[in-house]
Amino acid sequence: xxxxTSLPLLVILSSLLPGLVIFFLPEGSHRxxxxxxxxxxxxKIFLVGVLIWGVFHGxxxxxxxxxxxxxxxxxxxxxxxxLFVSLSSVLWLVTTIYAIGYLESSPHRSRFFGFFSLCVSxxxxxxxxxxxxxxxxxxxxxxLATYPLVAHRGxxxxxxxxxxxxTYTLSGGMLLLIGTVWLYAIVGxxxxxxxxxxxxxxxxxxxxxxxxxALLIAGLGVKAALVPLHGWLxxxxxxxxxxxxxxxxxxxxxxxxxxxxxxxxDVYGVTFxxxxxxxxxxxxxxxxxxxxxxxxxxxxxxxxxxxAYSTVSQVSYIALGTAILGPIGTIGGIVHLVHQGIxxxxxxxxxxxxxxxLGIHKVSEMNGVGRRMPGTTLAFSIAALGxxxxxxxxxxxxxxxxxxxxxxxxxAGWVLPVLILSSLLNAGYFLPILxxxxxxxxxxxxxxxxxxxxxxxxxxxLLWPPIITAVxxxxxGLFAAAPYSPLEWASLIAQREYGL
Amino acid sequence: xxxxLIALVALPLTAALLALLLPRIATALVIFSxxxxxxxxxxxxxxxxxxxxxxxxxxxxxxxxxxxxxxxGLSAIxxxxxxxxxxxxxxxxxxxxxxxxxxxxFWPLWLLLWTALNALLLSGDxxxxxxxxxxxxxxxxxxxxxxxxxxxVQAALRYLLVGLLGSxxxxxxxxxxxxxxxxxxxxxxxxxxxxxxxxxSALTLMTFGLLLKTALFPLHFWLPxxxxxxxxxxxxxxxxxxxxxxFYLVLRLWLDVFADIVTPTAAxxxxxxxxxxxxxxxxxxxxxxxxxxxxxxxxxxxLGYLFLxxxxxxxxxxxxxxxxxxxxxxxxxxxxxxxxAGLFLAIGIVQQRSGHDNIQELGGMVQRLPLTTFAIALAGxxxxxxxxxxxxLGKWQLISAAIATGQWLWVAVTAIGSxxxxxxxxxxLGHAFGNQPYPHQAVAxxxxxWPALLLTLTATLVLGLAGAHVWTLLENGS
Numbered sequence: 006x007x008x009x010t011s012l013p014l015l016v017i018l019s020s021l022l023p024g025l026v027i028f029f030l031p032e033g034s035h036r037x038x039x040x041x042x043x044x045x046x047x048x049k050i051f052l053v054g055v056l057i058w059g060v061f062h063g064x065x066x067x068x069x070x071x072x073x074x075x076x077x078x079x080x081x082x083x084x085x086x087x088l089f090v091s092l093s094s095v096l097w098l099v100t101t102i103y104a105i106g107y108l109e110s111s112p113h114r115s116r117f118f119g120f121f122s123l124c125v126s127x128x129x130x131x132x133x134x135x136x137x138x139x140x141x142x143x144x145x146x147x148x149l150a151t152y153p154l155v156a157h158r159g160x161x162x163x164x165x166x167x168x169x170x171x172t173y174t175l176s177g178g179m180l181l182l183i184g185t186v187w188l189y190a191i192v193g194x195x196x197x198x199x200x201x202x203x204x205x206x207x208x209x210x211x212x213x214x215x216x217x218x219a220l221l222i223a224g225l226g227v228k229a230a231l232v233p234l235h236g237w238l239x240x241x242x243x244x245x246x247x248x249x250x251x252x253x254x255x256x257x258x259x260x261x262x263x264x265x266x267x268x269x270x271d272v273y274g275v276t277f278x279x280x281x282x283x284x285x286x287x288x289x290x291x292x293x294x295x296x297x298x299x300x301x302x303x304x305x306x307x308x309x310x311x312x313a314y315s316t317v318s319q320v321s322y323i324a325l326g327t328a329i330l331g332p333i334g335t336i337g338g339i340v341h342l343v344h345q346g347i348x349x350x351x352x353x354x355x356x357x358x359x360x361x362x363l364g365i366h367k368v369s370e371m372n373g374v375g376r377r378m379p380g381t382t383l384a385f386s387i388a389a390l391g392x393x394x395x396x397x398x399x400x401x402x403x404x405x406x407x408x409x410x411x412x413x414x415x416x417a418g419w420v421l422p423v424l425i426l427s428s429l430l431n432a433g434y435f436l437p438i439l440x441x442x443x444x445x446x447x448x449x450x451x452x453x454x455x456x457x458x459x460x461x462x463x464x465x466x467l468l469w470p471p472i473i474t475a476v477x478x479x480x481x482g483l484f485a486a487a488p489y490s491p492l493e494w495a496s497l498i499a500q501r502e503y504g505l
Numbered sequence: 506x507x508x509x510l511i512a513l514v515a516l517p518l519t520a521a522l523l524a525l526l527l528p529r530i531a532t533a534l535v536i537f538s539x540x541x542x543x544x545x546x547x548x549x550x551x552x553x554x555x556x557x558x559x560x561x562x563x564x565x566x567x568x569x570x571x572x573x574x575x576x577x578g579l580s581a582i583x584x585x586x587x588x589x590x591x592x593x594x595x596x597x598x599x600x601x602x603x604x605x606x607x608x609x610x611f612w613p614l615w616l617l618l619w620t621a622l623n624a625l626l627l628s629g630d631x632x633x634x635x636x637x638x639x640x641x642x643x644x645x646x647x648x649x650x651x652x653x654x655x656x657x658v659q660a661a662l663r664y665l666l667v668g669l670l671g672s673x674x675x676x677x678x679x680x681x682x683x684x685x686x687x688x689x690x691x692x693x694x695x696x697x698x699x700x701x702x703x704x705x706s707a708l709t710l711m712t713f714g715l716l717l718k719t720a721l722f723p724l725h726f727w728l729p730x731x732x733x734x735x736x737x738x739x740x741x742x743x744x745x746x747x748x749x750x751x752f753y754l755v756l757r758l759w760l761d762v763f764a765d766i767v768t769p770t771a772a773x774x775x776x777x778x779x780x781x782x783x784x785x786x787x788x789x790x791x792x793x794x795x796x797x798x799x800x801x802x803x804x805x806x807x808l809g810y811l812f813l814x815x816x817x818x819x820x821x822x823x824x825x826x827x828x829x830x831x832x833x834x835x836x837x838x839x840x841x842x843x844x845x846a847g848l849f850l851a852i853g854i855v856q857q858r859s860g861h862d863n864i865q866e867l868g869g870m871v872q873r874l875p876l877t878t879f880a881i882a883l884a885g886x887x888x889x890x891x892x893x894x895x896x897x898l899g900k901w902q903l904i905s906a907a908i909a910t911g912q913w914l915w916v917a918v919t920a921i922g923s924x925x926x927x928x929x930x931x932x933x934l935g936h937a938f939g940n941q942p943y944p945h946q947a948v949a950x951x952x953x954x955w956p957a958l959l960l961t962l963t964a965t966l967v968l969g970l971a972g973a974h975v976w977t978l979l980e981n982g983s
Contacts, residue, residue, distance in 0.1 A: 071973040073836075073898045074829050113872070142892040149891060152931075159869075159940030168935055175927045178891075179920050186904045 012056060013080035013133045014068040016090065017126050019049040020097070024122025030115045039105055042118055046098040049129070053094050056082050057489075067135060075194050078142065081135030083197070084498045085271070085339070088491065089132035089263050092343050095477075096255045096350055097125045099470045103354055104247035106466025107361060117157055121251075123150035128256045132263065136196045137185045137272060140264060144181060144228075147260055148174040151252065155244045166243040173227050173237035174257075181224025181264075184217045188272070191217075197267055199501040201274020211281060214273075218283045221268050222290075229261025229324065230317045232294040238317060242309045246357025249309065253316045254350035262323040262342060269327040270335070270502050279330045288328030288416070292423045294321040299430035306367045308356045311434060312349070318427060319345045319392060326407055329420065332499040334410025340495040341403035347478045348388040348400055354471035355385035362463040364453025368438055373447025378462040382442050384475035389435040391478050394428045399481035402492055404428065507561040509549040510574045513584060513623045516542050521616035528609035532599050535612055539592040542619070546581075546588040553581040553982040560629070573690070575629040578982025579835060582975060583753060586839055587622050589963070590745050590846045593956035597850050598738040600952040601857070611651060618644040618742065625750050631679045631689040634754065638675060642668035642718065645747050649735040660730035667717055667727045671751075674714030681707040695762050704766050711758060718751035721775075721812060722782030725805045729789070732801040737853020740797065744804040745846035749838055752811055759815065760831075769819050776816035780918040782809025787925035791932065796852045796862035799929055800845065803888055806922060807841045813903060813915050820910040832976040833902025839975070840895035840964045844887035847960030851880040854953050864933055868941030876954045878937050883961035885930030890923050895968030895975075 023045035030038050056066060060082055068080040082090075104121065108114050127150050130143035148171065156167035191210060195202045203214060227234045238258070242249060252258060269278050269287070278284045298318025305311035322345065326338015358381045359365040359374060375382040391398030404424055411420030456463050485492040499505075520538035524531040553559060558577035576584070598615070602608045621641035628634045646668060650661035683689055685703035698704050720728040728748070732740045759767050786806030793799040814834040821827040854877045855870065856862040871878045887894035900919060907915040968975075 070970075072970065073832070073902070073972050074825075074976050076898065076901065116871075116875075142897075145891045145897075146893070149886065152934075153938065156935070156938045159938055161939075164935045164939060167938075168931065171927070171931055175889075176924060179924060182901075183904060183916060183920060186901060187908050190905055190908045 009066050010068055012052065012066045013082055016049060016052045016133065017130050019052055020045045020122045021126040024119050024126065027115055027122060028119035032115060038115065038118060042101045045122065046101050049094045050098060053090050057087055057091065060084065060087055076138050077194065078139050079135030079196065080133040082133060084494060086132045088343060088494050090129055092346050093125060093128045093132060093255045096346060099473055100247050100251050102466055103470040106464045107245065107247050107357060120150055120153045124154060124251065124256055128260060131260050136194065137188065140267065141182055141185050144260060145178050147256060148178060151257055154248045155241050157245055163243045166240045169240040170237045177224045177227025180220050184220030184224060187217050197271035199271060200504065201272055201277050203272065204274050204277035215281055215283055218273065222265060222287060225261045225264035228257050229265060229320055230258055231290050231321060232297045235317045239310050239313045242313050246353060246360065250350045250353035253353060254346040258316055258320050259346060262320050265324050266327055266339065275330060275502060284328045284330060287324060291321040291324035291328055292419065294318065295325065295423055295427045299427050302434045303430060306369055308366060308368050311368060312352050312356060315392065316349060319349065322403060322407060329410045329414050329416055331410050331414040332503050332505065333406055333413050335499040335502060336495045337403055337406030337410050339498055340406065340491050343491040344399035344403050344481060347474050347481065348391045351384050351388035351471050351474040351478060355381045358463055358467050361467060362456045363451035370452055371438060371441045372445035375443040376447060380462055380468050380472055384471035386439050387475040388478055389439060393431040393435055397482040399478045402482055402485050509545040509552065510559060510561050510576060510627060512545040513542060513549065513627060514620060517616045517619040517623060521613050521620060524612040524616055531612040532608060535595050535616065539595050543588040543592050546585040549576055550581045550585050553578055554978050558982055572633060573629045574627045576627055578979040580626045581982055582835065582978055584623060584626050586842050587746055590842055590960065591619050591742060593960050594738040594741050594846060594850065597953050597956040600950050601738055601853060614644050614647050618648060622746055622750055629691050631682065635676050635679055639672050641747060641750060642672060645743060648739040649731050649743065651739065652736055657734040660734050663727045664731040671714040671717035674710045678707040678711035691762055698763060698766065700766050704763065708758065708763050708766060712755060715751045715755045719748045719755065719808060720805060721778050721808060722785055722805060725782065728805060729798055729801040732804065733797040737849055741846040741849035744801065744849060745842040748808060749842060752808065760818065772815040772819040775812045776915065779809040779812025782806060783918050783922035787922050791925055791929040794864060796855060796864060800848050800852060804845055807888065810837055813918065816912060817906040817910060821906060828980065830902050830906040832979055833899045835979060836895045836972060836975055837899035840887050840899060840968050843960045844884040844964035847880055847957045847964065848884035850957035851877045864936055867933065867936040868939035870937040876958055880957040880961045882934055883965045887964040889926045889930055893969035894965040895972055897969060898972045
């Protein structure tokens with residue numbers, strides 16, 4: 006095995022192996038567990054760096070392993086997978102630091118971090134999957150690895166939330182599986198290729214291909230929380246904050262969205278999908294989800310639930326981007342994959358900080374929290390403004406490209422109203438929070454203050470992660486035109502897809 | 506290589522006799538002979554993989570008079586599964602049965618069962634098959650009744666009657682064939698058998714007898730009580746291996762010997778019964794109150810999947826496509842063997858430590874018995890058919906063949922069955938993850954936990970990741 010064939014596998018192993026060791030560590034060995042976690046995270050980032058450098062210089066990386074006749078497990082590094090891999094490995098590092106601080110003294114930490122590492126390994130495998138078969142494998146593994154994390158607290162609500170989560174995701178996985186097997190039955194084993202692989206099929210297959218598309222998107226749409234398949238997401242909010250952060254920004258929801266991107270661009274090919282007429286349906290589903298999620302978010306008093314519905318809405322921007330035919334819209338959708346991740350994780354870190362430090366779980370309890378926790382609230386504000394789409398935060402870039410792409414594709418008639426409406430709704434559910442946090446007078450006592458203000462407003466391990474990700478969100482917007490920026494990568498991917 | 510053929514029958518048989526005579530050293534004897542049998546199975550597999558199917562006439566008597574042993578890729582891989590599962594369960598049983606008197610009763614029967622399984626897989630003629638089938642049934646019944654409890658004895662008695670009826674039907678079929686074609690050698694029969702009343706009625710009788718023994722829905726009624734009340738290591742091999750031996754014979758008869766006789770309609774009937782097994786078994790497993798019953802009904806369901814393959818295989822023309830699908834079938838059977846054995850062993854640990862196996866009262870099990878729970882979860886992954894288990898690859902082929910031949914009904918059955926399996930497995934895990942205090946002093950013994958864990962790991966990781974070799978072996982060993 007040389008580096009070209011082993012590197013993608015090593016990227017997965019860098020979190021898988023520490024995770025397996027962590028399972029067997031006694032609860033008390035705090036230091037060893039932390040070392041393993043962080044070492045794994047840093048090694049992964051380093052390996053991903055090597056991958057990016059290599060791919061940029063024309064090197065190709067692929068691990069291939071036959072599981073059955075005609076079924077190869079393929080891990081392949083292309084530009085799209087690298088975008089997702091870098092996102093997950095960077096955010097994994099930050100989330101690990103956060104989780105170490107968050108779970109400081111709670112029970113079953115070895116179990117938690119073990120599954121945490123498995124979850125990231127599955128996400129990275131999903132990102133690197135070189136064909137649909139491999140994607141399905143990691144998609145299901147992700148479900149398995151996240152179940153114990155959602156059920157982690159062991160309360161009846163947690164068990165119930167985990168069961169609902171599982172019901173949705175396993176049913177979705179089954180649809181995805183059937184769609185994939187069907188596709189394989191028609192075309193055999195094919196890799197993900199920019200521009201798709203199906204356009205050469207004769208027109209007698211088109212009905213089947215439309216049905217397969219519906220199956221695949223329904224299966225992926227469960228994790229991507231497309232309405233009406235989103236029901237699990239608010240229920241899974243019972244999980245500890247780092248898990249929610251991971252679920253919403255990097256792993257589960259993103260896996261669904263990433264899958265949709267893969268299916269549209271690298272299996273069907275966006276032009277062919279548009280000819281089949283399935284893009285329009287996807288776009289409409291995404292549009293409905295965007296508006297529905299925002300409206301629901303407006304009425305949630307629980308901060309985490311409001312963020313959850315916001316995720317429902319925001320992730321569908323990615324699907325919307327894929328549904329817009331034309332390079333600009335593609336850029337908007339793909340770049341949002343990254344932008345939504347860093348902004349949403351900031352919001353969840355901040356929400357976790359409010360809950361852990363002051364016992365604040367509801368929006369109505371947030372009066373004046375900006376004075377008590379300025380760092381956290383500043384990070385929250387940056388991310389929230391980005392979600393609304395206010396420049397120069399990253400979210401603005403996404404919306405700008407989506408809007409421009411819609412105009413270019415002649416879909417402005419309904420995409421622009423959706424974008425404008427959703428931005429107004431975003432403002433409607435985020436600005437009141439910011440107003441409360443910064444300008445209202447604080448309540449006399451906080452609901453349940455665990456961590457008194459000392460040198461920092463809360464533990465350092467809780468404070469720094471949201472600040473780092475907020476800075477990233479700002480940087481992704483400010484330096485969008487710089488080389489290696491998410492926008493730059495998204496543009497490269499779009500160029501390849503459209504053969505420009 | 507022929508040494509390995511003989512050793513696979515001679516070793517367990519000799520050990521069984523010795524264990525009867527020398528009960529004091531029986532445990533050591535079982536472990537050592539277990540290792541030797543496993544080594545022989547590996548040697549046989551290697552031989553079949555390199556040199557193709559093997560054939561040996563005991564004492565030089567030709568077929569028809571003497572006892573002929575034969576092995577191809579299918580029997581070799583099943584023999585290895587039997588060896589590994591039996592060996593792991595033997596290690597487990599050495600700790601599970603605390604009293605020396607219990608072990609003294611247990612080992613001879615156990616080794617006899619092992620002998621019967623191996624001999625059945627190696628037999629090449631119908632009379633020997635009948636004898637081994639009978640031996641297998643009787644030793645299985647004796648083992649199932651071992652606890653001596655009322656429920657166990659009652660279930661075992663029913664098991665005995667069903668088994669006898671099954672063998673009797675099989676024997677009548679054998680007699681018909683002998684009357685019609687004057688041979689019992691499978692290879693010869695394959696060439697001479699012709700469509701007609703004799704072949705049809707023989708096949709029907711034999712199949713019916715075997716379906717009783719393999720507990721295909723709706724002939725499964727005897728299985729849940731028998732498997733649910735036997736000692737844990739016995740349940741493990743009954744569910745994982747014994748029912749599969751009868752299935753193996755059905756497969757041989759339908760795909761080899763009577764390949765020209767069987768009709769798509771008949772195969773469809775098997776498929777329908779298989780579908781009934783999948784749905785009914787999974788549903789009953791979901792409703793089960795006790796872990797062991799859940800596992801037993803899950804066996805009913807999992808056997809159903811194997812029968813779904815019959816209408817598919819018959820619809821595919823002989824050639825690569827059919828071989829790939831057959832590999833999927835073998836994969837399902839293998840994975841289920843390892844997973845179900847591991848599951849029963851793990852359940853046995855739970856039952857011994859907490860004194861019950863009520864699913865409702867498993868709260869907090871994850872904290873107290875983490876490895877055991879992990880083994881149950883791994884087995885669950887394989888039973889549901891999620892990656893990276895071998896079942897995933899098998900079900901993929903099942904769905905693929907169904908789509909390719911346009912038989913969408915089986916796709917739906919597989920999908921629903923898998924989701925039901927997920928529901929019954931996560932019903933256990935949901936309770937196990939609860940944070941209620943687990944009231945029992947639960948210190949698991951390594952000799953019990955590790956066999957369970959290794960078996961389930963084989964099902965979920967080894968078979969899933971090294972699965973391609975199974976297809977290669979079947980091709981090389983034909």
